[in-house]
Amino acid sequence: MQPFESFESGVRYYCRRWPAVFATASGSTITDEHGVEYLDFFAGAGALSYGHNNPVLVEVAIDHLRHGKLLHSLDTFTEDKRRFLSAIHDLILEPRQLDMVVQTVGPTGATAVEAALTLAQRVTGKRAVVGFAGGYHGMSYRAASVSASMAGRETVAHLGAFVALPFVEHMAEGDLDLLDQALSSTIDGEQVGAIIIEPTQGEGGARPFDPAYLGALRKIATAHDVVVIADEVQAGVGRTGPFFSFEGSGLDPDIICVSKSISGLGLPMALNLVRRSLDTWAPGEFTGTFRGNNLAFATSATMLDTYWTTADQEKATEERGVLVRNHLCAISEEFSGGKWQVRGSGMLSGLQVTSGDVADAICDAAFADKLIVETCGAGGATIKVLAPIVTSMEQLADGLTRLRSAVASTVS
Numbered sequence: 382m383q384p385f386e387s388f389e390s391g392v393r394y395y396c397r398r399w400p401a402v403f404a405t406a407s408g409s410t411i412t413d414e415h416g417v418e419y420l421d422f423f424a425g426a427g428a429l430s431y432g433h434n435n436p437v438l439v440e441v442a443i444d445h446l447r448h449g450k451l452l453h454s455l456d457t458f459t460e461d462k463r464r465f466l467s468a469i470h471d472l473i474l475e476p477r478q479l480d481m482v483v484q485t486v487g488p489t490g491a492t493a494v495e496a497a498l499t500l501a502q503r504v505t506g507k508r509a510v511v512g513f514a515g516g517y518h519g520m521s522y523r524a525a526s527v528s529a530s531m532a533g534r535e536t537v538a539h540l541g542a543f544v545a546l547p548f549v550e551h552m553a554e555g556d557l558d559l560l561d562q563a564l565s566s567t568i569d570g571e572q573v574g575a576i577i578i579e580p581t582q583g584e585g586g587a588r589p590f591d592p593a594y595l596g597a598l599r600k601i602a603t604a605h606d607v608v609v610i611a612d613e614v615q616a617g618v619g620r621t622g623p624f625f626s627f628e629g630s631g632l633d634p635d636i637i638c639v640s641k642s643i644s645g646l647g648l649p650m651a652l653n654l655v656r657r658s659l660d661t662w663a664p665g666e667f668t669g670t671f672r673g674n675n676l677a678f679a680t681s682a683t684m685l686d687t688y689w690t691t692a693d694q695e696k697a698t699e700e701r702g703v704l705v706r707n708h709l710c711a712i713s714e715e716f717s718g719g720k721w722q723v724r725g726s727g728m729l730s731g732l733q734v735t736s737g738d739v740a741d742a743i744c745d746a747a748f749a750d751k752l753i754v755e756t757c758g759a760g761g762a763t764i765k766v767l768a769p770i771v772t773s774m775e776q777l778a779d780g781l782t783r784l785r786s787a788v789a790s791t792v793s
């Protein structure tokens with residue numbers, strides 16, 4: 382495995398889980414340097430919802446490069462950005478009655494979160510943030526400080542006043558009081574200016590919040606003059622079916638963080654959708670060298686035109702989600718008598734097994750059978766099925782059959 386083990390930092394992780402040298406990829410498969418093909422149910426941690434090397438988008442990228450089109454542009458006006466802005470406005474924002482502007486930021490989800498927190502503080506003058514147990518928002522210091530382990534308060538970093546409320550699967554008496562109290566209190570002497578929430582948690586275990594809670598949260602936040610930030614970095618761009626995972630819940634966020642699959646082709650790209658009335662940035666107040674990835678604007682505009690002019694992809698994703706859920710429920714029934722919880726929404730699904738060790742062993746057995754699948758959730762005990770949303774039903778059934786065999790070889 383030279384030169385990886387000699388020259389690369391010990392922080393490397395996924396290569397330990399999947400020790401192959403990958404070479405090419407297409408749709409929902411990756412092929413290694415020896416020609417061995419793997420089914421990819423991880424999809425670049427959710428950055429490849431539209432599949433590896435999506436053929437329509439590859440053509441756009443080749444055309445872009447062949448014609449000497451601009452690649453890097455900071456936030457200057459470009460043809461490709463114009464096309465992208467029109468597409469996201471016309472196909473996504475306007476039909477959902479979201480009066481929002483697009484703030485492009487440096488190309489990671491964490492940067493979008495940084496910008497959202499900074500804007501919320503700027504708008505409200507209040508510095509403390511409320512988040513949720515299981516929330517994950519990135520590894521920059523501030524984004525890590527508003528992420529919280531399943532246990533609640535512990536974060537991997539501590540920068541600024543923050544408190545994590547419990548995850549709400551089914552709203553119960555007391556949940557709204559807890560939220561109301563959190564927004565009324567001061568945290569480390571600071572008033573609360575923002576709530577950050579993944580309406581469907583990804584790293585936290587593929588779990589959607591109760592939509593009724595999301596709607597109520599909106600009302601309580603408004604009453605307290607608190608900005609609602611929806612982190613849709615993983616669950617957005619159609620992963621759960623609708624374009625945004627909060628659709629239909631009444632969450633009506635002030636800022637939506639978007640990244641991962643927004644380019645359609647796995648290119649680095651991140652942005653915030655900001656309620657027009659909150660867009661109080663002074664010119665150049667939040668910058669970033671790589672805000673203008675025109676290759677990504679071009680592929681993103683085409684992805685939106687290709688998949689979001691009709692409801693077909695949304696329906697297809699939901700249909701695939703049902704297939705995944707049915708298989709996971711059958712596995713749970715067969716190997717745990719139904720005790721293992723099946724969670725998720727659309728193509729962001731998970732199976733919570735007995736422990737992180739069991740989940741790891743299942744992922745290893747799956748890899749031996751050429752299936753790439755990863756864990757998430759409390760103690761890493763949830764196996765997350767995050768296949769591209771364009772995976773065929775046959776490939777999905779094939780991968781889920783391999784997952785069943787991996788479970789069988791691990792636990793029986």
Ligand SMILES: Cc1ncc(COP(=O)(O)O)c(C=O)c1O
Nearest residue numbers: 489490491517518519583614615
């Ligand atoms: C919900 C959510 N927010 C933010 C991030 C951070 O994105 P990035 O790794 O691009 O900084 C992630 C990454 O997994 C995520 O799942």
